[in-house]
Amino acid sequence: MNTTLADQAGATLTVEDGVLHIRMVLPDLAESSEATDAALMMFAARGDLFQGMVLWDQYEAIYRVYQRRLAQTVDTGAFTNLYDPLCQVAASYATVRGVRQYTGEKFLDEAVSCMERVPAIGLLLRGGLLTPTQFRLALDQVAAVIDTDVLAVIDVEAADRLRTAGNLTGPRVTEIVAAVVAEHDADAAQAAREAAKPRKKVVVEPVDGTLADLRVTATVEDVRLAKDSIDAVIADVCPDDPRSKAVRRSDAVIALLTGKVFACECDNDDCPSREGVEVAARLATVVLHVVARRESLTGESDVPAYLDGFGPITADHVRDIAADADTVIRDLDVTDLLGGASQPSNGYRPTAACDTLVRAVHGRCTHPGCDMPAYRCDLDHVTEYNHGDPSAGGPTCPCNLNPKCRFHHGLKTFVDGWLDDQIVDANGVIWTEVTTPEGITVRSRALNHWLLPELGLVPCVHDDAPTSSRPPQEADPGRPRSRTEAKHRYRMRMRAYNRRKREGAPRTPAGCASNADEAPPF
Structure with a gap:
């Protein structure tokens, strides 16, 4: 069984005749039921998808009240600096809900931002792709953007990146939106940085x-x-x-x-x-890793850089770091991979260029929900490397390497039932996916594809390991191979089988919205 998040959306919300209808996929929770582990796990982990949907409608409701109050005060002239329309509507909300005035004003401000400032990101909340917490993190990143035209561009591009990112966590949402803001409104980001300096x-x-x-x-x-x-x-x-x-x-x-x-x-x-x-x-062993494009360092571009363990920083910021006397700058050329991604003396070990590029493009641990910085992770061969016969195992190549924290690396290696895979699509985007023992597959896009878009387009110089066209079967215990070798062969066949199923599955038509993580465009 292989169930994706898109197959188990978990919740839908519709409005009919002024009534909200929430539909949730509720498995039979009776002890004697035959509900699959996948269905039970999906409900336990994703049953709260409706919260973002309901919150969007709450935002729309109070926004309409605010718009009407604003029109009334303009028509009647009953407008004061102290009790403006926002203050008045927030006071009503705070009274009815039983919260402080500050909380009411904050909620109304979020509603106005959702409907006016970042409507495209707001629709992701409406579709259940963003949780309320993640939406508020996105709002924090665009708070300093004043130019409405620039904000409109940021809103659309950030929403597109979030929609196609696969699995999302709070830090991932923050970094995705921050990267777009730093690229399109470097002045605002720099102004915020300058304003923060006196706060040391x-x-x-x-x-x-x-x-x-x-x-x-x-x-x-x-x-x-x-x-x-x-x-x-x-x-x-x-x-x-x-x-x-x-x-x-x-x-x-x-x-x-x-x-x-x-x-x-x-x-x-x-x-x-x-x-x-x-x-x-x-x-002397402490190193802070920052990855930046050469044109950002020279001032030819404002493409942000990535600070390991923190996230995107502006081009001006990285230029200041580069100017520090203690900073060591090493040039990195993606085309170095054309000569091979592994060390000549040891095919298991990646070259320094390969190691840096893989950590930079993924940014963090690739296991869904984990945000361990890439430079604190192990570099894992997705399809296991065969030390006895390298040609029969997974290659040492960016297409088959990604960072995993020590815990999730060990989980994959030692616990049965976990399966991971990595795919580079036709656009050069690197996708990782993890399938749990219950058969639930979670996909994630490489976090920093925006920083290294050419990495997935570099031709691999290795030959793909041969795979069987038959569905995966349990390893035959009578064969003369170790348990580890049998497990690795089984996983390779399972990955090949899953890829064939994925390629044969019907694709979602362009323009169709989904309220769950969208599948990569393979």
């Missing part, structure tokens, strides 16, 4: 009679470097250190700021870190 500060607040909070506000790159430096220092203590990770971080920060020694607190006499961690040596 250090704040101390007491927690109780013993503890206090120390909060430092700084640029994103400095905070990332500081956080990575702290983690690098605490990584040198032994496993027997009794402190939690949070306590070790706190102790390391104070030691670094005050010049004290940070040491392991275990009871092992032979622990090399009991006398103190070699801080300078640990800090």
Whole structure:
């Protein structure tokens, strides 16, 4: 069984004669029922799709009230700066709902933005593609855009990217919209960055009679470097250190700021870190990765860059980082892959260019719902590499490599039933998909295709491994191969079988809307 999110939309909402009709796919929850695990899982995980649909109608309702009140105050002249139409309508909403005036004004402001400022993104909320939380994250990214013509372009392009992104999480929505804003309204992004600089500060607040909070506000790159430096220092203590990770971080920060020694607190006499961690040596290993196009660095283009662990940053921002004396710039040419993507001495290891490009185009862990930064992930062969016979396994190539955090890498490797795949479509877009043991397939588009659109168009120099045309069968235990080899062969055949089914399935006609994740245009 193979069930996609598009097959299990989960909810629809229609309006008939002034009545909202919500339709949900509800499996039989009786213990003796024969409901499949896939149906039960889809309902548990996606049964709240209707929330965005209902919220859009709520926005439309209060927006109509606001429009009428606005027209009335203009006609009668009953307009004051203190009690303007927005304030009046928000006060009614706050009274009826039982919330503060601020909450009412915020809700009405979101409604106006949904209907006027970003109607295309708002329709994604109406279609169930965005959750209310994700929609509000998108609004946050366009808040600084003032030019209505520019905002209209951002709205349409961001909505298109979100609609075709596949699986969405909060950070993914934020980064997709932020990239569009940084590209089309660099002035607004730069103005927001300049306005934020005076807000750098250090704040101390007491927690109780013993503890206090120390909060430092700084640029994103400095905070990332500081956080990575702290983690690098605490990584040198032994496993027997009794402190939690949070306590070790706190102790390391104070030691670094005050010049004290940070040491392991275990009871092992032979622990090399009991006398103190070699801080300078640990800090020397900290690297902050930023990937930018060459024309952005030279000022010829305003295409944003990508800061690992944070997201898109403006071209002006990356030029400032590049001008820092501590920054090391390495040129990267996508055409280097034409000579091969693996190291000549070891076909399993990717070249430095391949490694960087794969991490950059995906940005984060490719497992749906996980947002671990790419440079903190393992680089995984989607179709497993065959060390005994490389020609019979998955190639070391951008088409077969993606970042996975250690947990999800291990989940795929050691837990039966999980299957992942990676496909490059005719437009050079890289798609990943993960199928759960229940048979539910979730697809995701490479997060940073906008940064490296040519990567998926570079011809692969490897030969595809031969695959069987028969449906996948369980590996024959009588064959003279290890359990791991049998599992890898079975997965390869399953991927080939799923691809043939996908290619033979009818495509959604152009222009048709879906209230679930859209399938890639294979």
